[in-house]
Amino acid sequence: MSPPGKYGTSIFLNGLEARIDSELVSRPVDILFQMEQDASALGVPVLTPASGAVLRFLVECEQPEEILELGTGYGISLFWMASGLNRASKIVSLERESDYIARVRSYLEKHPFSDLDIRLLKVHCLRYLEEASENPNAKWSAKFVFVDCDKVLYPKIFRILKRMRPDTAVFDNVLWHGRIFDPDRQAPSDKAVREFWEEVKNSNFSYTLFPVGDGLLRIRFR
Template sequence: MKPRPSIYIDGLESFIDSELVCKPNSVFREMELYAKDKNIPIVTAATGGVLSQIVSFVKPKRILELGTGLGYSTLWMVNGNPSSKIITVDRHEEQAALLDVYAKKMGLESQMDVTRVTGSVFDYLEDEDQWRDFDFFFVDCDKITYPNIFRTLWPKAKKGATFLYDNVLWHGRVLHPDPKKPSDMAVMELWNEVKSQVSEYTLYPVGDGLLFFRK
């Protein structure tokens, strides 16, 4: 996987993540190095810190994470509120299973309530009884699915539910999206959906852009 460009000037994002982000456990750094070595996309450390703080403020009872990766963002959310029940969905079982490994290294395996689901995001969302009572949704899966995920969740999520989407600046390509790239068009379509249907939203220009809104 070719490294994707940062929305920051050269060197600034790596400096932020290595020198300015308060990481509650050294294992986060280990996960970052593994992800870089194996070309596994994860949120930036700065994004993880913001995600953790939002969870600590909102204190959701039930979180649905779409896109586990290797569990990096999951563990940031656990750090924000260990009492939240988290369901995290990803089709890559071997990769997502690393969440359990790193949770054990952090000493969190007995303190957190996290269930991994292996399979398609849309297969999981087909049964709305599985998710409509969740009060927090974190979306960080295949970008071409973003608009359809919004159209699936937004009408049926309960009032007061919190939504967070990662990669909404899409490595700066929102400035000049390529109509030949489905991922570019999907991120722009998500923005159009949110701007037309959500009365208030906040963009955190951290990492690759984190979009926050509530039902």
């Protein structure tokens, strides 16, 4: 049990995260600034620079031969991960929205990662995983999985990854804007992220929470 008063007033100041992102986080490739500005102009939520730096650090440490990304979005997380690889590796990024795929391809034309095999696939993340996990002839080669798709899918994705056993999976938005701690929040996504957390905590896998952005959770399956 936690001591009384342990979870008192936050030490964080208003605007601190924005200062960290703008003044303390170095972008490994300049095009990330344009990508962030484009997303902000359209009101599209994306991975924060601080979260991107942590994600890049994890990729740098592990140097996986193949990365699977569930949810391409604006491509910001893809660029952070690609910049952390120092050998010929493969990144397969799944996205169901054609507009996002087209935009990310335009960014890759401006800043190609010539040493990497980057593939953008228009497909539903869960359907892709289910087909891979149910096909006895499918060869699972991704060693590192980054998950930033529909939060309602997080529990199902975690269960599939438990069977597929990549080395590492990293889930974004696991703090879910603090709604996981508010019992009055009962939207399907709120319930799903809570359910996901319970399954992770009750598993035997090693995991680490990085409280940057909206929370990154690294899970080791091996």
